[in-house]
Structures are given as C-alpha cells and as structure tokens.
Amino acid sequence: MDLTSNQRPADMERVTNPELADAFIADAVEAVRAQVGGGKVLLALSGGVDSSVVAALLVKAIGKQLISVHVNHGLMRKGESEEVIEVFRDGMGANLIYVDASDRFLGLLEGVADPETKRKLIGGEFVNVFAEEAARLEGVGFLGQGTIYPDILESEEGVKAHHNVGGLPQDMDFELVEPVKLLYKDEVRVVGRQLGLPESMVERQPFPGPGLGVRCLGAITRDRLEALREADAVVREEIEAAGEDIWQYFCVVPDMRATGVRDGRRAFDWTVIIRCVNTVDAMTAEVPELDWPLLRRITARVLAEVPGVCRVAYDLTPKPVGTIEWE
Numbered sequence: 080m081d082l083t084s085n086q087r088p089a090d091m092e093r094v095t096n097p098e099l100a101d102a103f104i105a106d107a108v109e110a111v112r113a114q115v116g117g118g119k120v121l122l123a124l125s126g127g128v129d130s131s132v133v134a135a136l137l138v139k140a141i142g143k144q145l146i147s148v149h150v151n152h153g154l155m156r157k158g159e160s161e162e163v164i165e166v167f168r169d170g171m172g173a174n175l176i177y178v179d180a181s182d183r184f185l186g187l188l189e190g191v192a193d194p195e196t197k198r199k200l201i202g203g204e205f206v207n208v209f210a211e212e213a214a215r216l217e218g219v220g221f222l223g224q225g226t227i228y229p230d231i232l233e234s235e236e237g238v239k240a241h242h243n244v245g246g247l248p249q250d251m252d253f254e255l256v257e258p259v260k261l262l263y264k265d266e267v268r269v270v271g272r273q274l275g276l277p278e279s280m281v282e283r284q285p286f287p288g289p290g291l292g293v294r295c296l297g298a299i300t301r302d303r304l305e306a307l308r309e310a311d312a313v314v315r316e317e318i319e320a321a322g323e324d325i326w327q328y329f330c331v332v333p334d335m336r337a338t339g340v341r342d343g344r345r346a347f348d349w350t351v352i353i354r355c356v357n358t359v360d361a362m363t364a365e366v367p368e369l370d371w372p373l374l375r376r377i378t379a380r381v382l383a384e385v386p387g388v389c390r391v392a393y394d395l396t397p398k399p400v401g402t403i404e405w406e
C-alpha cells in the first residue's frame with residue numbers, strides 16, 4: 080500500500096467483507112510501520128467512526144507508539160467519553176490521554192447565544208486544548224488523522240495536495256499518518272468491525288463537532304444541557320430497541336420554557352423536541368412516520384425520567400426547508 084498517494088487506484092477492490100478487510104488491515108499495518116519506524120504518532124480521538132478506526136489500526140500497527148488524546152468538552156452524548164476509555168484504554172491497552180475540559184468549555188460558552196459564535200468558540204478551544212496536550216509530549220513526529228476518501232475528493236486541492244487537518248493547529252510540524260484515506264465510509268466501517276470495534280462505534284450516527292452544544296439551543300446552561308443529554312439517551316435507547324432503521328435521530332432543547340402541571344402544581348419547564356431524519360446524501364431529508372406507540376413511550380419516559388422537562392414535541396420538518404440540525 081502506498082500511503083504517499085492520495086489517488087485511489089482504479090483497480091482497488093471495494094472492501095466489503097471480513098476477508099477483504101483483513102487483507103487491507105495487513106497492508107495498512109505494514110505501510111504504517113514502514114512510514115513511522117520507531118517514531119511516535121499523536122491522534123485526536125473523538126470516538127467517531129473515522130478517528131476510532133484509525134486509532135484501532137494504529138494500535139495494531141505500533142502499539143504504545145500511538146498517543147491518542149480524547150477531549151471531553153462537556154458536549155458529548157451520554158456515555159460517549161466513557162466508551163472511548165473503555166474500548167481503547169481498557170480493551171486495547173492503548174496509550175490514551177483523556178482530558179476532561181468540560182468546565183473550560185462550558186465556562187467559555189456561558190451567556191453565548193449566537194450559533195456561529197458558539198461553533199467558533201468550541202472549535203477554537205478544542206484546538207487550544209489539543210495543542211496544550213501536544214506541547215506536553217516529547218518526541219512526537221507524526222499526526223494520525225481519520226481522513227477518508229470523500230474528504231480528499233471534496234477538498235479544494237482534490238487529490239493533488241490534500242491536507243485535511245480537521246481544524247487542528249496548522250503550525251504543528253508533523254508528518255501526517257492517514258491509513259484510511261483511500262477508503263469510503265462503508266469500507267471504514269467494515270475495517271473497524273474487523274478490528275474489533277463495538278457496533279455502537281462502527282455504526283455511530285453523524286454527530287457535529289460541537290456536539291450537544293448546537294442542540295442545546297441558544298445560551299447553554301448546565302441544567303438544560305443535562306436534560307438534553309438524558310432525553311437524547313432515552314430517544315436513542317427506545318429507537319434502537321424498536322429496531323427502527325432511521326438514518327439519524329436525536330433531540331434538541333430550545334432555550335424557552337413552557338407551562339405544565341406536575342403533581343397538581345404549576346410547572347414552567349423545557350420542551351424536548353425529537354428530530355428524526357432519513358436521507359441518502361444529507362442534501363435533502365425526509366421525516367419518518369414513527370410508530371405512534373413508540374413516540375408515546377419516548378414521551379412518557381422523558382417526562383418521567385428527565386428533570387426540568389414538561390413537554391415533548393416531534394419535528395415534522397423535511398430538508399429543505401428545515402436543516403437537519405437546528406443551529
């Protein structure tokens with residue numbers, strides 16, 4: 080395998096089954112070892128499909144020479160950071176640095192209501208945290224990245240000179256290690272499965288970089304964020320248990336309150352909005368007709384289990400006119 084080329088060979092077979100995945104993994108392991116030698120590789124590990132598969136591949140190829148950094152910005156879904164630690168540190172014995180930067184991010188976001196400003200602050204702070212961790216390490220010469228083939232095809236320079244640094248510091252003087260950069264997403268999943276990653280990681284739904292930050296609408300408060308995280312977990316659990324095949328499902332919680340009655344007393348609490356979409360290319364999206372008893376079950380659980388919520392709504396808006404995310 081040639082890790083220096085950004086051009087997928089015309090005769091490269093699509094990695095669609097365990098045998099082809101094994102062959103790919105063997106080639107990639109060899110290519111990574113040849114590139115890195117005895118050097119150290121740094122990797123930002125989000126727990127998303129791409130960086131997780133790269134992490135698993137690099138652990139297989141170079142073991143403790145890989146240093147992964149997972150940043151918990153306080154905007155992860157329920158159990159997500161814990162799963163990263165469990166799978167990589169406990170399960171694979173990976174060299175993983177876990178940074179709990181929740182207070183830092185949430186402090187920075189206090190009172191910030193504008194969606195674009197929120198996104199910029201979260202992205203900027205992620206770079207700061209990652210750069211600080213990198214500065215603490217010695218002798219790192221390589222940066223691992225979960226670049227995949229569509230990233231290369233979509234990048235401005237195309238296949239000629241692609242430098243996807245995923246928003247990471249531009250001035251870091253590292254050589255890139257991108258072992259899955261010639262693979263399409265479906266192939267990355269097959270490879271991940273073959274590397275022993277759990278289904279929950281391999282089949283993870285698209286999740287925006289700023290995470291729950293763009294689903295806790297307006298200025299984020301810790302209690303509303305917590306309500307969102309819990310409601311989101313209920314929605315995911317129930318839809319998975321029902322075996323519904325839906326492309327993406329999550330919740331948003333707007334920064335407004337609604338009147339309700341709980342235990343005979345007036346409540347003035349938040350609204351959880353359930354968002355489900357089916358799409359092929361994310362350019363347009365349809366709202367699935369969810370089973371009514373399922374919606375009722377989710378509603379009952381959210382109202383009973385999530386403090387501070389007195390109303391549940393289902394978003395019926397297709398894309399266009401609505402976007403998939405609310406912010």
Ligand SMILES: Nc1ncnc2c1ncn2[C@@H]1O[C@H](COP(=O)(O)OP(=O)(O)OP(=O)(O)O)[C@@H](O)[C@H]1O
Pocket residue numbers: 122123124125126127128129130131148149150151152224225245286287288289
């Ligand atoms: N919380 C985080 N901790 C560590 N690294 C992160 C985190 N969030 C993002 N990254 C890094 O930034 C890259 C780009 O993030 P982005 O949210 O755009 O995900 P992506 O391109 O879908 O990749 P992935 O599937 O790995 O999440 C990730 O691949 C990962 O290397």
